[in-house]
Amino acid sequence: MSERVSSGQPRSTSDPVPPRRRDAAATREAVLLAAREVFAELGYDRAGIRDIGARAGVDARLIGRYFGSKEGLFTEVVDLAFEKTMMMGPGHNHQAARSLLVDSTPEPADGMLIALRSASNERAAAIMRDNLERNYQRVVTDGLAGPDAAGRAALLIAVCSGVQLMRDILGNRALATGDLDKLVPYLEAALDAISATP
Template sequence: MTEEQTERPADGPRRRDAAATRESLLSAARQLIARDGAGAVSTRDVAAAAGANQALVYRYFGSKEALLIEALAQTEPDRTIADTPLADLPHTLLRRALDPDTPAEVRASSMATLVAGAGTDVVRTIARDRIHAGYTTQLAERLGGEDAALRAELVAALITGINALRTQIGTTAIAAADIDVLATYVDRMAAALLNPPGPTD
């Protein structure tokens, strides 16, 4: 037996294959979530998209819910809210949400995608946690002033609602509108939310 054979675990290739299959299932789940929404994703569809046996979903994740949680939890943290100048934030968020070239990993965890699948407790919890972390906490801290958390969540509602009407429902005017036109209106609507309200008489 050679030194290389002695040092290499007997199940090394098997472990690598298992890791690759597991990542393939996660990637397939993200693609399907981005396309159909989390509520519509089934373990059968995920397995078929990954070219794997459905039983492997339960072997590696235990349940559909655990697969969804891990698929969404592994997406890269979104620094848009933290790093974008406030004046540019509304149209930046809108363009990011509506851009068809946005990677599936990002679209899978977008607010509109999560809200669309919020008929299940798991997805509803994920959506609420994402909104709390990104808007209720992070954006609210940047906004300051009266009702900062409420104003931040209203920004989330504005972007999410437009995204849902355009991409998931397909309403006539919003679906047909040029993104630049939408961005102009979004900036106008969001301006009142981004600036602290002045004193009332």
């Protein structure tokens, strides 16, 4: 089965500093960071507040006090995760295609990973939809000229989401091995076809 976080190893992967006693802000931050990791790995449903608390080195009950509920925590995590994301549109498509196909670390696309793995939950999907439209999609829309900018921005995000789904979540072999560089021009052309002003 998947690895369980041991109670004796409470430190987050990016938080190597142990001496934190009573500091609400630092605790909140540690919980948010751990939650972001766990949500990205397991999705909303499979991520448990016990896992998150253990990874943050914090009692699970504290999450309820700070964020109200698991759903409240998820909302804040999604806010953070979509703050800086991969850009698309004219002038960005080559980099986006490369980033999606050949780069191995999906670090900046953290938000999308959370979205893909949490899509099965209706409440989580609604939270992500609102945040996506209000922040990320808005930025992409602003970068587009021509008619139907909002719809085309949604298409661009959809294309990138689909590639990431097939590659990182389903683990499709055609997108995991071989000459992925050869596929970059195709994906780039597809993005250009949507973002180019007609």
